[in-house]
Amino acid sequence: MRDQYHEELDGIGATLVEMAGLAGQAMGNATVALLGANLGVAEEVIASDKAIDQLQHDLDARTVDLMARQQPVAGDLRTLVASLRMSADLERMGDLANHVAKVARMRYPGIAVPSELVEIIEKMAVIAEILSKKVAVIIRDRDTEKALQLGDDDDEMDILHRRLFVALLDPAWPHGNEVAIDMTLIGRYYERFADHAVSVGRRLYYLVTGEYADI
Amino acid sequence: MRDQYHEELDGIGATLVEMAGLAGQAMGNATVALLGANLGVAEEVIASDKAIDQLQHDLDARTVDLMARQQPVAGDLRTLVASLRMSADLERMGDLANHVAKVARMRYPGIAVPSELVEIIEKMAVIAEILSKKVAVIIRDRDTEKALQLGDDDDEMDILHRRLFVALLDPAWPHGNEVAIDMTLIGRYYERFADHAVSVGRRLYYLVTGEYADI
Numbered sequence: 446m447r448d449q450y451h452e453e454l455d456g457i458g459a460t461l462v463e464m465a466g467l468a469g470q471a472m473g474n475a476t477v478a479l480l481g482a483n484l485g486v487a488e489e490v491i492a493s494d495k496a497i498d499q500l501q502h503d504l505d506a507r508t509v510d511l512m513a514r515q516q517p518v519a520g521d522l523r524t525l526v527a528s529l530r531m532s533a534d535l536e537r538m539g540d541l542a543n544h545v546a547k548v549a550r551m552r553y554p555g556i557a558v559p560s561e562l563v564e565i566i567e568k569m570a571v572i573a574e575i576l577s578k579k580v581a582v583i584i585r586d587r588d589t590e591k592a593l594q595l596g597d598d599d600d601e602m603d604i605l606h607r608r609l610f611v612a613l614l615d616p617a618w619p620h621g622n623e624v625a626i627d628m629t630l631i632g633r634y635y636e637r638f639a640d641h642a643v644s645v646g647r648r649l650y651y652l653v654t655g656e657y658a659d660i
Numbered sequence: 661m662r663d664q665y666h667e668e669l670d671g672i673g674a675t676l677v678e679m680a681g682l683a684g685q686a687m688g689n690a691t692v693a694l695l696g697a698n699l700g701v702a703e704e705v706i707a708s709d710k711a712i713d714q715l716q717h718d719l720d721a722r723t724v725d726l727m728a729r730q731q732p733v734a735g736d737l738r739t740l741v742a743s744l745r746m747s748a749d750l751e752r753m754g755d756l757a758n759h760v761a762k763v764a765r766m767r768y769p770g771i772a773v774p775s776e777l778v779e780i781i782e783k784m785a786v787i788a789e790i791l792s793k794k795v796a797v798i799i800r801d802r803d804t805e806k807a808l809q810l811g812d813d814d815d816e817m818d819i820l821h822r823r824l825f826v827a828l829l830d831p832a833w834p835h836g837n838e839v840a841i842d843m844t845l846i847g848r849y850y851e852r853f854a855d856h857a858v859s860v861g862r863r864l865y866y867l868v869t870g871e872y873a874d875i
């Protein structure tokens with residue numbers, strides 16, 4: 446049987462896993478809202494961001510409280526400090542989904558993404574979803590092997606991000622500045638989402654091994 | 661006379677102040693590089709970002725080490741946790757200066773910013789510099805009053821950011837997409853820099869008062 450202290454430590458891990466799931470779900474739904482000009486879904490994502498923020502808030506309070514009450518040994522302390530950092534990354538991933546949903550809302554009933562760029566955004570969204578699922582598993586299983594592999598997905602995201610810029614910079618771009626600006630920001634939101642997912646993986650790797658991962 | 665523990669705590673505060681100074685300096689120099697197409701200065705900023713990253717790295721190691729060795733009481737623990745978070749914000753401010761410098765380098769010997777937008781960027785840079793100086797003082801003096809006032813500078817930054825978008829969205833915009841995209845990203849870098857400065861103020865406020873500031 447585990448004592449209360451270790452149950453609380455496990456609970457912190459479980460909340461991080463939950464946050465990763467919510468962030469991924471938020472980005473998935475934001476993409477649905479963005480590509481389908483779905484105002485209701487956009488509003489849901491925007492509202493759900495507060496729930497992720499609150500989850501982070503509560504989690505961090507529990508983490509610091511545990512530090513203060515239990516005077517954790519070095520290994521557990523490293524876990525708690527890493528939790529604070531991972532929760533910050535995951536909260537930021539929720540923010541970025543929120544930003545995507547806000548673009549969808551701003552352009553409603555229009556669609557912010559021109560049809561020839563839908564495929565790139567869909568692919569970016571798929572990678573964002575894969576990354577958040579992997580991150581949840583990596584936190585749950587403390588899987589350093591999988592953490593190292595996040596770089597591959599991030600590389601794919603970067604390639605898509607560059608493809609997006611190539612399209613935006615086409616001299617024959619027919620959509621004007623507003624669409625170009627929207628797409629510049631949207632592209633950055635997905636790309637930063639992936640960066641934060643990789644950052645979670647890096648922190649997990651350090652937490653488990655005490656060494657810095659080259660991801 | 662202070663004991664070693666409290667000297668180490670003070671040292672952590674001093675490093676945060678130093679990081680705020682370096683981040684502000686980096687953004688100031690990045691602006692010089694950007695508006696003057698100064699490749700040498702751009703390269704300096706890009707190189708100096710590694711120094712800020714290293715400073716954060718060392719600082720966080722000292723902070724966690726102090727947590728582990730000293731089993732700090734609740735108040736000191738709050739200081740140490742806040743330090744970890746402030747250092748993350750300050751490191752990110754350095755990254756954003758780095759991003760601005762990279763745009764300057766990418767467009768060299770051209771100037772990324774069209775002449776009619778120079779004034780907005782100059783003003784954004786002035787606010788960024790003011791914010792980082794204020795943040796350094798706020799950390800040094802644990803000044804909650806000044807922390808609350810950071811919102812005013814951030815509001816000004818947001819106004820400038822909106823002015824920039826208005827210019828970019830002018831139907832008569834003569835500069836094409838590449839410049840519009842550059843300016844969209846540059847504007848976001850300054851705006852995010854200000855957000856992170858406010859975030860440092862918010863963390864300092866919480867650290868001192870135990871309450872959340874409405875900034």
